[in-house]
Structure formats: C-alpha cells, structure tokens
Amino acid sequence: xxxxxxxxxxxxxxxxxxxxxxxxxxxxxxxxxxxxxxxxxxxxxxxxxxxxxxxxxxxxxxxxxxxxxxxxxxxxxxxxxxxxxxxxxxxxxxxxxxxxxxxxxxxxxxxxxxxxxxxxxxxxxxxxxxxxxxxxxxxxxxxxxxxxxxxxxxxxxxxxxxxxxxxxxxxxxxxxxxxxxxxxxxxxxxxxxxxxxxxxxxxxxxxxxxxxxxxxxxxxx
Numbered sequence: 587x588x589x590x591x592x593x594x595x596x597x598x599x600x601x602x603x604x605x606x607x608x609x610x611x612x613x614x615x616x617x618x619x620x621x622x623x624x625x626x627x628x629x630x631x632x633x634x635x636x637x638x639x640x641x642x643x644x645x646x647x648x649x650x651x652x653x654x655x656x657x658x659x660x661x662x663x664x665x666x667x668x669x670x671x672x673x674x675x676x677x678x679x680x681x682x683x684x685x686x687x688x689x690x691x692x693x694x695x696x697x698x699x700x701x702x703x704x705x706x707x708x709x710x711x712x713x714x715x716x717x718x719x720x721x722x723x724x725x726x727x728x729x730x731x732x733x734x735x736x737x738x739x740x741x742x743x744x745x746x747x748x749x750x751x752x753x754x755x756x757x758x759x760x761x762x763x764x765x766x767x768x769x770x771x772x773x774x775x776x777x778x779x780x781x782x783x784x785x786x787x788x789x790x791x792x793x794x795x796x797x798x799x800x801x802x803x804x805x806x807x
Contacts, residue, residue: 588642588655588682588697589742591690598749603695609703610676613669620666624798627666630788634662635674637784641777642701643682654770656777657738660731661784663706664713664723665801671710675702700741709734717803723789724782726803731781735774739766 594602621628641658662671679697682688689697709730716726743762751758788796789806796802 588679588689588701589693589745591683591687591692593690594693594696594745594749596692598745599692599695601695602693602699602745606672606676606695606698606703609669609672610698613671613673616667616669617673620670620799624795626795627799630665630792630795630799631662631670631674634665634671635677637661638671638674639678639681641780642678643686643688645688654739654766654773656773656780657701657705657735658777658781659701659705659738660709660713660727660734660777661781663709663734664727664730664785665796665799668703668706668710671706672698672702675706696742696745700745701738704741705734705738708737720803720805723801723803723806724786727785728778728782732774732778735777736767736770739770743767 617631621631638658638661641656644655659671659675662674676694676698679689679694679701683690683694712733713723713726713730716729717723740763743759743766746762747755747759789802793802
C-alpha cells in the first residue's frame, strides 16, 4: 500500500499532502482533548500506534509480484476515532519512510490519506454502526479491521489510477485493484483475526477504560 518515494507526480503529492494535513491537525486537537479527559488512555494510544507500526512494516510477497502488508488501522479507529488514527498513521509512516525506506517523504500525504484517513474512517463507521446495533464489539472489531485494511488498498488503487490513467482511468483502476485490493483479502482477514485477539485482551483487562472511551457496545458497557 505504501507508495514509494518519487513515484507520484508533484501535483498529486501536493493534493494528498494538503488534505491529510487538515485531518492530522484536527486529530492532534482530538488527542489533546481525549488525554485531558482520560489521562489513562495515553498508554492505549501508544499500543494502537505500535500495533499499526508492527503490522504495516511486514512486507509479504503477493501472487501478482508486488508486496502487501496488513495496516493495523482498525484498532485505533475503534478506540479513538479516525482523526486520532490519522495522527498515529502519520508518525508510523514518517518513521517507516526514514528508517525502513518503506514509502517516502514526497508520498507521505498520499500514504496518510489511504492508511491514516480512509481506512480508519471506514473502520470507525463499521465499528460504530455494528456496536450501536448491539452487536458484540468482538464481531464489530473484526469487520472494522478487515474493511479498514481492504479499503486502504482500494484507496491506493484509486490514487494510482488518478495519477496514471493509462490507457483510461477505468482500465488503470481495474489493473491496480487486481494488483493491490483483490490480493489483499486474505491479509485483511488475518488482520481482522489478530485485531480480535488484541481487542478481547483489552476487554478482559481494561473494560472500564474502554467504557470511558465509548468503545464498547451499549450492552457491554
């Protein structure tokens, strides 16, 4: 999903950077608000960021000859919302670009938009929708993590098709979706299962904190 350094045209780098900057700025304000109201959530913020860093650093070969990796953005989205997760993703992607040559600085905005904004937004909508319907948060977090991961790759496919619409936008999008999104489905399922394992441990050991963060279904709080 990480678009590598220098791959996107300058104009698209600027577009994604500006959009991402606005969301990240709002996310920083949200983090201050959350940590002021719930100081004990700081450790959980760190766990969410570490979870994202570890999972998204795992480069796995794809059947198409590309490589894929989990994203880890569903956990933070369910706990803190998409704007906060955008900040976590920014930190993660910045370190990966500098230390691991994973992604790039010029494409940072584009990668934040896919992994830190769209993916978490989808995960948050799915998670909140299911838990408000009194569906178990364990089930909700699986689908949130699964779809948050998958839509991250769908977004990357759109970004690449916008930048390189040859021979046509539709043709380019189809090719990129086959390379990135379709092959990501098994990894997205795996990420959903792993996120469930972490989530159930959090529910067992930190139920009061999850309740304070409004991260549980109404019948679980």
